[in-house]
Amino acid sequence: MKIEVTINGEKRQVETAGHRRLLDVLRDEFALFGTKEGCGEGECGACTVLLEGEVVNSCLIAVGQVNGKSLTTIEGMADGQTLHVIQQALIDFGGAQCGICTPGVALCAKWALEKEPNASKERLRELMSGNICRCTGYQAIVDAVVSAQEGADS
Amino acid sequence: MVENKKLFSVGQDIGRVDGVAKVNGSAQYVDDLSYPGMWHGMTKRSEVAHGVLKAIVKGAGSGETAFDWSDIVVVTAADIPGRNTILLMEEDQPALVSVGNHIRHMDEAVALVAAPTRARALAALGALEIEVEELAAAVTPDEALKAEVKIYGDDNIFKSFLIEKGDEDIDTLLASCAHVVEGTYRTGAQEQMYIETQGMISRWDGENCHIIGSMQCPFYVQKAMRTLLDITDDALVVEQAVTGGGFGGKEEYPSMIAGHAALLAKKAGVPVKLIYERDEDIAATTKRHPSVVKHRMGFDEAGNIVAIDIDVVFDGGAYLTLTPVVLSRGVLHAAGPYRCANTRVRGRAVATNTPPHGAFRGFGAPQTTFAYERQMQKAAKALGMSQFALREKCMLVEGDTTSTSQLLKGSVGSIEVMAAVKEHDAKALDTRIDDSAGASIRRGRGLAFYFHGAGFTGSGEARLAGRATVALSASGQFEVRSSSTDIGQGVRTMFSQISATALGVEVDAIEVVVPATNKVPDSGPTVASRTTMVVGKVVHEASVALREKIEAWAADKGMQGMGLREAGAAMAREEGEVAITSQYKPPEGIEWDDETYTGSAYPCYGWAACLIDVSVDLDTAEVTIDRCVHAVDLGKAINPTIVKGQIEGGTLQSLGWALWEEVIYKGGKVQNDRMTNCIIPTFSDAPEMTTILVEEAFDFGPHGAKGVGEIPMDGPCAAVVNAVEDALGELASASSFDTLPLTPEAIGRALRSVS
Numbered sequence A: 001m002k003i004e005v006t007i008n009g010e011k012r013q014v015e016t017a018g019h020r021r022l023l024d025v026l027r028d029e030f031a032l033f034g035t036k037e038g039c040g041e042g043e044c045g046a047c048t049v050l051l052e053g054e055v056v057n058s059c060l061i062a063v064g065q066v067n068g069k070s071l072t073t074i075e076g077m078a079d080g081q082t083l084h085v086i087q088q089a090l091i092d093f094g095g096a097q098c099g100i101c102t103p104g105v106a107l108c109a110k111w112a113l114e115k116e117p118n119a120s121k122e123r124l125r126e127l128m129s130g131n132i133c134r135c136t137g138y139q140a141i142v143d144a145v146v147s148a149q150e151g152a153d154s
Numbered sequence B: 001m002v003e004n005k006k007l008f009s010v011g012q013d014i015g016r017v018d019g020v021a022k023v024n025g026s027a028q029y030v031d032d033l034s035y036p037g038m039w040h041g042m043t044k045r046s047e048v049a050h051g052v053l054k055a056i057v058k059g060a061g062s063g064e065t066a067f068d069w070s071d072i073v074v075v076t077a078a079d080i081p082g083r084n085t086i087l088l089m090e091e092d093q094p095a096l097v098s099v100g101n102h103i104r105h106m107d108e109a110v111a112l113v114a115a116p117t118r119a120r121a122l123a124a125l126g127a128l129e130i131e132v133e134e135l136a137a138a139v140t141p142d143e144a145l146k147a148e149v150k151i152y153g154d155d156n157i158f159k160s161f162l163i164e165k166g167d168e169d170i171d172t173l174l175a176s177c178a179h180v181v182e183g184t185y186r187t188g189a190q191e192q193m194y195i196e197t198q199g200m201i202s203r204w205d206g207e208n209c210h211i212i213g214s215m216q217c218p219f220y221v222q223k224a225m226r227t228l229l230d231i232t233d234d235a236l237v238v239e240q241a242v243t244g245g246g247f248g249g250k251e252e253y254p255s256m257i258a259g260h261a262a263l264l265a266k267k268a269g270v271p272v273k274l275i276y277e278r279d280e281d282i283a284a285t286t287k288r289h290p291s292v293v294k295h296r297m298g299f300d301e302a303g304n305i306v307a308i309d310i311d312v313v314f315d316g317g318a319y320l321t322l323t324p325v326v327l328s329r330g331v332l333h334a335a336g337p338y339r340c341a342n343t344r345v346r347g348r349a350v351a352t353n354t355p356p357h358g359a360f361r362g363f364g365a366p367q368t369t370f371a372y373e374r375q376m377q378k379a380a381k382a383l384g385m386s387q388f389a390l391r392e393k394c395m396l397v398e399g400d401t402t403s404t405s406q407l408l409k410g411s412v413g414s415i416e417v418m419a420a421v422k423e424h425d426a427k428a429l430d431t432r433i434d435d436s437a438g439a440s441i442r443r444g445r446g447l448a449f450y451f452h453g454a455g456f457t458g459s460g461e462a463r464l465a466g467r468a469t470v471a472l473s474a475s476g477q478f479e480v481r482s483s484s485t486d487i488g489q490g491v492r493t494m495f496s497q498i499s500a501t502a503l504g505v506e507v508d509a510i511e512v513v514v515p516a517t518n519k520v521p522d523s524g525p526t527v528a529s530r531t532t533m534v535v536g537k538v539v540h541e542a543s544v545a546l547r548e549k550i551e552a553w554a555a556d557k558g559m560q561g562m563g564l565r566e567a568g569a570a571m572a573r574e575e576g577e578v579a580i581t582s583q584y585k586p587p588e589g590i591e592w593d594d595e596t597y598t599g600s601a602y603p604c605y606g607w608a609a610c611l612i613d614v615s616v617d618l619d620t621a622e623v624t625i626d627r628c629v630h631a632v633d634l635g636k637a638i639n640p641t642i643v644k645g646q647i648e649g650g651t652l653q654s655l656g657w658a659l660w661e662e663v664i665y666k667g668g669k670v671q672n673d674r675m676t677n678c679i680i681p682t683f684s685d686a687p688e689m690t691t692i693l694v695e696e697a698f699d700f701g702p703h704g705a706k707g708v709g710e711i712p713m714d715g716p717c718a719a720v721v722n723a724v725e726d727a728l729g730e731l732a733s734a735s736s737f738d739t740l741p742l743t744p745e746a747i748g749r750a751l752r753s754v755s
């Protein structure tokens, strides 16, 4: 089928089978390799993208489901060369080590802070618990997100 | 000391050099790479734990029409140009089981397929049939020790060690002790669960082979390929792609995948990408060795340790891989960081018909650390001493000797790490018994104290003589060239800081080259908490030598007073590239006897203490970690944020291993091969952590730094289990807490067995 989708603010089209995983279409058709695969079954969050502003696992979404909708991938998070405050905080606080989880973590944090700007640390951990990181022990990510949250307040 | 932050970046929190690429998604991991005409490879695996491979048949498939093999390449052992082995320590492990030979574990590679698409490769895998004569298997060490099924040699023992200290008979001494504490400690396999699964791409240009992928040790891959592909080093390039976590899991196994990708690419005549699916990665690749540690400790009335007797058994799996070295580290740490004149440590690693176990952060030490720190908790109770008091009384300090009779001369942070966590012990637990709000909560506190030898064992570093190059390129750029791979731990950033500081330039003047075997010298593998301490030292020395060379050149030209960057640029314009390669020279006075296992086992040790508070819900048997304070002596923090990240990540892996992470085997096959059922901790499981960096400088490390990669994995497991025992007290027997993982199911069983 023909899929029309707005990705990072840009209208894109592709002719493909509607049952293909959104993850594969993003990577193979649109060359958006920042969306990663860690498990392929909705468990790790490495494939996180925002669909109409909501967090989804692109490994579980058929591309047919996003027809006519809008997506944000990690490639759309920064404003040109200027990193999003969450991205910068992840660097500053050491929230990215091997980095394979980081695109998903960054997008999920953006979603969490937009959804609940005043979320407590504990609540942030809950909101982000669909994204698994094996490297950091999560502390540096939590610290980074809290600092981005505080930055947004001030 | 120079206090200009920009010119003295060591000790500063500069953001990681690869940070931007990682947060904006542009970092290229192996699965993000492709080459024109690239095909996809997959691996056909055994479905028995032991058997003889009789035949490999291109079948008709299950579809209505016979499977079309015309666009499929199949590789079997018969296609191997060199010797059929993945060489690291020994040649026992084949790259592919050959027809007529033994399959020794489930999910062992028997054949490979490649096709233009993954879907076609998957279909081919289904149509490829293997015929096997199944044999009796020995899937546990107990079964294997009977030696009825022969897996390795005559007795299925990969390696054994005996370490003895003191002249007196251990059994007699123990019989005379006022208190003897005994226990049998068991730990399960642990999956590294790097979020990027393993993968490689290989391409050939005539006789020249290129391999790129996710790995810790490019020169290990090179060594294995020499034998397997019968290729010279000149004809082979092994290059690291950005690597999505390793933790030891990408130390030895990548050689297998590299070999497979190269064999497929050679036969197919196109580049071939081989990326593991998660279930395949969990089922087939190496994990932490399961262990059984029997431990006896005798104390006098005052709480001094009189004698220690330990028996360690590790399950090695079906092939040797690095098992002897893992066992070595396990036994060398087994007696713990405690003073005792009489110790006996026996260790055996047993071959079983399970997928091989191998390197995982900690490398044998977490298993034996768990045992001795459970012992110390029991001993303190038996002696009526506080958990701190007993450890403070017995812990090694400068001037003491370890179980290998190594005299500790300096950089011993035992007193400091203990004092650092003790400050946090002042805060009392919330009510120990909390039955308010309709729940039944029990709270407890646990302590663990441990050490970890940094670098290779004994004379390992001297033999290895790792090299690194610091160069001023022809274009005037400073480059650090080493084979130390950045697998997330931040080595590229820390080497930039070490080199920039030695050169006296800003960090952004340094480019740390991504390792490829044709671009960097062999600095040794990225393992064993050795990278910062050993390779970092070599980088420091080469950088100092390069600075002196540039300064001398500038002085000669009458250009004194010019900054090093400008002088370097001028020199590069006139002289072209200037490169200095340094080699590791171990500190004097390191003496080690490989026969008796006595002497300086490691050049120095990291020291750590961890204090954990937990709440246990009696109704659900769930453990919540309320507080985690971890003090680690690492000599010098080259980059505090980065090393703190290492400690926090290692801590959670240790806590996960203790409470949740379990690999379940049945008949030698992994049963839970998905992230849904092979769980690791999430944001919500992880505690808020307080990490305290203690800096007892190691004079021979760069700026005093010593290894930190592994020590955080060693002890938090024991601290959290000690806390759970403290919380539950009389509600369960002490031995219920001697087996990992201590899952809610296990806690539930323990509670039921008493009530």
Ligand code: FES
Residues within 6 Å of the ligand: A036, A037, A038, A039, A040, A041, A042, A043, A044, A045, A046, A047, A048, A057, A058, A059, A060
């Ligand atoms: S790859 Fe989609 S959740 Fe893991």
Ligand code: FES
Residues within 6 Å of the ligand: A095, A096, A097, A098, A099, A100, A101, A102, A132, A133, A134, A135, A136, B195, B244, B245, B488
């Ligand atoms: S940074 Fe490696 S998995 Fe999160």
